[in-house]
Amino acid sequence: MRNRETRVRGIAARAGGWSARHRWAAVGIWVLFVVLATGLGSAAGRVDVKDSDQMGGETHTAARIVEEAGIDEPASESVLVQAKSGDLKATDAEFRAAVDAVVTAVEGTGKVTGVTSPYDAKTISKDGRSALVQFDMRGEADTAGERVEPVLKAVEGVQEEHGSLRIEEIGGASMMKTFDDAFGDDFKKAEYSAVPVALGILLVAFGALVAALVPVALAITAIIATMGLMGLVSHFQPMSETANSVMLLVGLAVGVDYCLFYLRREREERAAGRDAQTALRIAAATSGREIVVSGVTVCVAMAGMLFTGIAEFEAMGLASLMVVAVAMVGSVTVLPALLSLLGERVEKGRVPFLRRRRPSGSASEGSRFWTAVLKRVLAKPLLAAVVAVGALLAVAAPALGMKTQNLTLDQEFGDSLPIVQTYNRVNEAFPGGSDPAEVVVRADDINAPEVRAALADFRERAISSGASRGPVDVTTHDEQNVALVYVPLVGGSDQDKAGESLDKLRDEVRPATLGKVDGVEAPITGQVAGNKDFNDQLVGSVLPVFAFVVVFAFL
Incomplete structure (x- = not known):
């Protein structure tokens, strides 16, 4: 009769019962799974999300054209030379001397190429108080931040010699270095500190070292296994570093949480006088079922991100889904086996001054x-x-x-970094110059007369339409039949005004110029365009994501 009373039903209960009876087999199968997943993932390697897949719309099309053409865009830098008072102008000898000194200094580092004087490129502000010396970093753009320090020091040296001027550098490489110096280690610190913090909380909750270590150990093994699975799955759905970080934190959270449910219920049942096997069966039938229901619900919610059409979200959703599923399976299989093996030893390593809490009444x-x-x-x-x-x-x-939206530099960091003030000064003197729109033009023959005429017309109309105040720069890649047109947008860091300028380019200027030439593609990208395309993609995906999650969560 007693066996009938303690008999339990359900997948979680049956899995927990089997694991409790075949303890070493359950632990061995889990260890084998973790080792195999890790080994196969390492052997397969991981495929990361490409730049061309990050966004939708025209931003995606532009990135795909650049990628297919094999064009490696360098990290561009600018040095702002600006008079501190209104008396000094770019035409004055002192100002010219400072510009020449900047050009000589950055060229002397050997780290840059294509140094352009503002007097040649006409990058002088309307009030004549500001000018931009422009150049590109040598080498790959992704690692330019690691090589820019000599250039920054050279610019600082020129600044020390010209106290009446502001001489400050800004660009992709310098912003990358500033960000890494200020915040580069924060994400790693968050990841590394998560385990000690979780362990500390569990020590307080359980008052015993072994009981606290069990959930942490299971969560860590679930994360390791998922990292291997991510390598395998990435060949079908590319992953990213962001997805990796999200997976680690989500995996630790749910892994510890699920184990906490199970372990706490098992301890409560034993404290209420039930034997170890009965306590495990009850925990499997109650907390185990809750874990399965919770895990499946979270997996469904994460799967909804696969319908966003945004590669970064898809990677985060799939990575989170996998780690939740692995943690859920581990909690209802290997955890009962570990608790059965440990028995009363789960209370080993009592922490002084933390009394063991016992229910005053029943376990329920x-x-x-x-x-x-x-x-x-x-x-x-x-x-x-x-x-x-x-x-x-x-x-x-x-x-x-x-x-x-993608935050601009001033929105993201406020005034906490000196480079933000430089960013604001550049935008005030050259609206949109820090984040220009980029028109990627591809044609059958980029040097054909009609294409060159359309490019020239586009440059003129971009300014005459009020979308830009110039200068509009064009870089032609003859072999690839691609031209890159950089258009500073009126509005600068004001995303709403810059968005209106972008709309003029896309809806008025482009159709009247490049759009009239057969066989020409001219998608417009850049930060402002990326914001618009991202929002359009996000708004369009809300309904299918919501419908998917609601329907499948209640099945």
Whole structure:
């Protein structure tokens, strides 16, 4: 009769019961799975998301054209030379001497190429107080931040010699270095500190070292296995460093959380006087089921990100889905085996000054507060449902007005970094110069007369339409039949105004110029364009994502 009372049903209960009876087999299978996943993932290697797949719309098309053409765009840098007072102008001898000194200094580092004087490129502000010396970093753009320091020091040296002028460098490489110096280690610190913090919390919760180590160990092995699986899956759905970091933090959170459910219920049942095997079976039937339901629900929610059409979101969603699934499986299989093996030894390593908490009544006795809440909810379920739904809608309402975009430098860091002030000065003197729109023009023959005439017309109309104040620069790659047109947008760091300028380029200037030439593609990309394309993609994916999650979560 007693066997019938303790018999449990359900996948989680059967898995937990089998693991408790075949303890070493369950542990061995888990270890083998982790080793195989890690080994196969390492052998397969990981494929990361390409730049051309990061966004949708014209941004995607432009990146794909550049990628197919094999064009490696260098990291561009600019040195702002600006008079501190209104008396000094770019035409004055002192100003010219400073510009010449900058040109000589950066060329002397051997780290740059294509140094252009503002007097040749006409990069002088309307008020005549500011000028830009422009150049490109040698080598790959992705690693330019590692090579820019000699150039920055050379510019600082020129600044020391010309106190009446501001001489400051800004660009992709210098921003990369500044970001890495200021915040580069923060993400790694967050990842490394997550395990000690989780362990500390569990020590307080359980008061025993072994009981605290079990959830952490299981979470870490789930993360290691998922990293291997990510390598395999990346050949079908490319991954990214961001997805890797999100997976690590999500995996640690759910891995510890699921184990905490199981372990706490098992301890409560043993504290209530039940033998170890019965306590495990009850934990498997109750907490194990909760873990499966919770895990499947989270997996469905993460799977919804696969419908966004944004590669970064798809990578994060799939990585999170996998680590939650692995942690869920581990919690209902290998965890019961470990608890069965440890028995009372799970209480080893008692922490002084932390008393072991024992329930004063039955194992099912809960918090007085939540018991009182539950009684009132059950007494008036309709009213409780209305209040709950109303509260959720009130909390969710601000999401309807949510504005998403890639943050500009000043929005992301405020005034905490000196380079932000340089960024603002450049935008004030040359609106849009820090984040120009980039028109990627591909033609059958980029040097054909009609194409060259359309490019010239585009440059003129970009300024005459009010979308840009110039200068509009064109870089032609003859072998690839591609031209890159850089258009500083009126509005600068003001994303709304810059967005209006972008619309003029896309909807008015381009159709009247490049759009009239057969066989010419001219997608417009850049930070402002990326924001627009990202938002359009995000808004378009809300309905399918929402529908998928709601439908499958309730199946």
